[in-house]
Amino acid sequence: MARKVVLLLLLALLAAVPSAAPATAGPNDPTIVFGAFPAPRSGQTKQQAVTALEAQIGRKLNVVRVYDLWDTPLPDSHTSWLRSTGHTLFLSVKAKRTNGTLVSWRQLADARPGSGLYNEIVGWATKLKNFGAPLYFAFNHEPEAATNINNGTATDFIDAWRNIVSVLRLQGVTNAQYVWTMTDYSFVVPSTDRRAAFKWFPGDAYVDHLGSDPYNWYNCREGINNSWKSLAQIIEPFRQFGAAHPTKGLMLPEWASYEDPATPGRKAQWLADARALFKSPGYEQFKLVLYYNWFDQKYTNCRWWVDTSQSSLTNFAAMANDPFYTRLP
Secondary structure, eight states: OHHHHHHHHHHHHHHHSOOOOOOOOOTTOSSOEEEEEEOOOTTOOHHHHHHHHHHHHTSOOSEEEEEEETTOOSSOHHHHHHHHTTOEEEEEEESBOTTSOBOOHHHHHHOOTTSHHHHHHHHHHHHHHHHOSOEEEEESSSTTSGGGGGGOOHHHHHHHHHHHHHHHHHTTOOSEEEEEEEEGGGGTSOTTSTTOGGGGOOOGGGOSEEEEEOEEOTTOSTTOOOOOOOHHHHHHHHHHHHHTSTTSEEEESSOEEOOOTTSTTHHHHHHHHHHHHTTSTTOTTEEEEEEEESBOSSSTTOBOOTTSSHHHHHHHHHHHTSGGGOOOO
16 A cells, blocks of 8 residues: 555656656658748848748748858858847858958868968857857858859869868867758769769768759740759759768758749649658658748849749748648757
């Protein structure tokens, strides 16, 4: 009888203890981290662009992408605000200064202690550590794109990436995950093409995740007619590339679709299909998707906004609020 009384007392005490908070999803969690790059529009500040998109879709963005230059301060007012409001930062840093001067990949690759560029890499380590929150870091995303051709060769990029990551690690940066990020077409072009993804890969030891930026351009680029493509079609070569690196997460740091003017609802269906895609067998390696809520800077007819139609916004919001897309960073 005494043992029974003790057991009842223990059960009562346990019932009175508050439940622990849900644990943060681990690296093998099958669900997806959801976020975006919300570009300001109609005079918005960057913060207003984030909160406006969140109001449209009815949820908070787990991750917000930010594009910085080599000498941009971190944090600035926007990234400080993101940190204080619980948004995880996906930071892309281009090898270019705010005055327009390019930073040579070869010079970054060859930077050694005592040199000015080495000190600047150490400066980035200090900024990342002092940021004081977990973040994703991508050095010079889409290096194979024509806009980066004056920075150097694929070998220069690989050597620069390896040196930068090595210095950041040596300086004790532990809050950053490194995301190698390429265009979608780099996984499609022939192996003889200088843009082929494998030619730009720094190696498993120097990256945490692999990234691709897929777009359904259709016919929005003047003089260039592409067929309408599902997200599954666009990212299949990337998925196959990722399968050869099974210990790495796969990410879409940018992704978007054009609205077919001749077929109402086509973009909405494209988004609905994307929502279902990552739940499919064979897509377990995908860990993060960040929608590019803006328009193309060269082909301005290519408007990627999620609200190019009400049906598009409705289906994007449905994806955003699907429990499958609530994995924590």
